[in-house]
Amino acid sequence: MEYIKLDIKKAEQFLKAGAVAGFESKVKAAQEALENGTCEGSDFLGWLHLPSETTEDFLDEVQSVANTLREKCEVVVVAGIGGSYLGARAVIEALGNSFAWLVNDKKNPTILFAGNNIGEDYLFELTEYLKDKKFGVINISKSGTTTETALAFRLLKKQCENQRGKAEAKDVIVAVTDAKKGAARTCADKEGYKSFVIPDNVGGRFSVLTPVGLLPIAIAGFDIKAIVKGAQDMEKATGKDVAFADNIAAQYAATRQALYTQADKKIEIIANFQPKLHFMAEWWKQLYGESEGKNNKGIFPAACDFTTDLHSMGQWIQEGERSIFETVLSVENTNHHVEFPSDDENLDGLNFLAGKRVDEVNKMAELGTQLAHVDGGVPNIRISIPKLNEYYLGQLIYFFEVACGISGLLEEVNPFNQPGVEAYKKNMFALLNKPGYEAESKAIQERLAQ
Numbered sequence: 490m491e492y493i494k495l496d497i498k499k500a501e502q503f504l505k506a507g508a509v510a511g512f513e514s515k516v517k518a519a520q521e522a523l524e525n526g527t528c529e530g531s532d533f534l535g536w537l538h539l540p541s542e543t544t545e546d547f548l549d550e551v552q553s554v555a556n557t558l559r560e561k562c563e564v565v566v567v568a569g570i571g572g573s574y575l576g577a578r579a580v581i582e583a584l585g586n587s588f589a590w591l592v593n594d595k596k597n598p599t600i601l602f603a604g605n606n607i608g609e610d611y612l613f614e615l616t617e618y619l620k621d622k623k624f625g626v627i628n629i630s631k632s633g634t635t636t637e638t639a640l641a642f643r644l645l646k647k648q649c650e651n652q653r654g655k656a657e658a659k660d661v662i663v664a665v666t667d668a669k670k671g672a673a674r675t676c677a678d679k680e681g682y683k684s685f686v687i688p689d690n691v692g693g694r695f696s697v698l699t700p701v702g703l704l705p706i707a708i709a710g711f712d713i714k715a716i717v718k719g720a721q722d723m724e725k726a727t728g729k730d731v732a733f734a735d736n737i738a739a740q741y742a743a744t745r746q747a748l749y750t751q752a753d754k755k756i757e758i759i760a761n762f763q764p765k766l767h768f769m770a771e772w773w774k775q776l777y778g779e780s781e782g783k784n785n786k787g788i789f790p791a792a793c794d795f796t797t798d799l800h801s802m803g804q805w806i807q808e809g810e811r812s813i814f815e816t817v818l819s820v821e822n823t824n825h826h827v828e829f830p831s832d833d834e835n836l837d838g839l840n841f842l843a844g845k846r847v848d849e850v851n852k853m854a855e856l857g858t859q860l861a862h863v864d865g866g867v868p869n870i871r872i873s874i875p876k877l878n879e880y881y882l883g884q885l886i887y888f889f890e891v892a893c894g895i896s897g898l899l900e901e902v903n904p905f906n907q908p909g910v911e912a913y914k915k916n917m918f919a920l921l922n923k924p925g926y927e928a929e930s931k932a933i934q935e936r937l938a939q
């Protein structure tokens with residue numbers, strides 16, 4: 490097996506010589522602080538050695554619950570938001586058939602997602618679709634109290650019980666939540682649902698390698714042991730004793746911070762050339778955005794799907810404000826083989842591509858884009874993934890997590906909290922007259938009346 494690779498040469502050319510290397514001692518200090526639990530947010534470092542601490546027995550238990558749902562359900566709805574949603578979706582979409590919901594071979598249950606928005610039409614259409622389906626639900630919430638998720642779960646629980654009866658519903662509803670606290674825990678214990686615990690010391694956005702991500706991924710039919718093995722190998726490859734120059738997480742963190750602090754690059758665009766990676770970028774956005782965006786600082790994490798967005802955002806990236814850098818997720822080998830056919834009439838003028846693989850064209854688009862964007866003043870970081878499979882995604886996930894921890898500490902913020910997220914929730918609860926928010930309700934109504 491290989492490792493994913495990092496290439497920072499086309500970013501370094503925008504920095505003074507030695508700028509990335511100049512971060513070595515700070516990176517070392519950050520790594521020590523993570524390892525020794527002496528950094529801010531040290532209550533949330535459970536993800537750091539999670540891969541190596543995950544046992545085969547535990548993965549067997551997750552797999553066995555997944556198998557029950559696979560046997561009993563045509564559709565499984567994963568209810569969750571943010572860190573309780575994006576990691577599972579990222580992996581399932583990266584590995585799954587792009588038309589999974591149309592493939593009706595019954596090999597795998599269809600996985601749908603809910604509880605990640607408050608769209609009334611979305612929930613109407615979902616519940617309509619489920620009316621004649623044997624479906625199950627995974628209720629995923631670390632706090633167990635997140636409104637979006639709780640709302641969707643309330644609807645889905647009722648519908649599942651109505652359609653299958655309470656006794657059968659009990660076998661196909663699973664909770665992944667806190668060991669003791671929160672409504673999701675209370676409900677699971679009262680109803681006797683199978684449940685998994687999200688460890689206290691693993692924050693939501695770092696939880697994909699717990700049952701938060703592993704259970705839905707296993708239900709979708711993917712190999713969770715291979716994911717964890719990939720993460721374990723990356724845990725070793727990015728350990729604090731690995732030399733700075735050889736440690737791709739240290740290099741990525743240092744390069745980002747060098748671009749931010751020394752080249753005024755405020756926005757990082759993660760770009761992929763495989764539509765299957767769209768949700769990997771969404772997961773990455775939460776990981777980096779919530780970890781670094783605080784104290785009026787932080788690189789803004791943005792995402793583009795290429796070549797799609799080259800036809801919409803390409804102009805901005807090529808010639809807009811020079812405040813961006815690009816991190817490209819490059820997949821070296823596809824899982825399938827499609828060649829362009831030759832055509833006698835050649836009306837589209839594409840016979841020069843006849844016999845070529847589609848991926849060969851995609852790779853030339855990727856290289857051409859890199860050269861053009863670098864010429865246009867956009868530093869380029871490249872992360873090469875040998876191919877899209879469980880093992881390499883496990884590597885990629887852990888790589889991004891550890892690099893994020895280091896990068897946040899380099900930025901001198903607590904990478905493991907997210908106090909700013911509460912502001913909208915407080916207003917929403919006040920506006921909805923939630924019990925306990927009487928004073929806030931009064932204050933917000935007065936403010937709106939002004």
Ligand SMILES: O=P(O)(O)OC[C@H]1O[C@H](O)[C@H](O)[C@@H](O)[C@@H]1O
Nearest residue numbers: 571572573630631632635693910
């Ligand atoms: O897992 P939950 O407690 O339901 O939280 C789901 C998500 O929403 C919160 O508001 C946080 O900002 C996220 O970090 C979290 O991942």
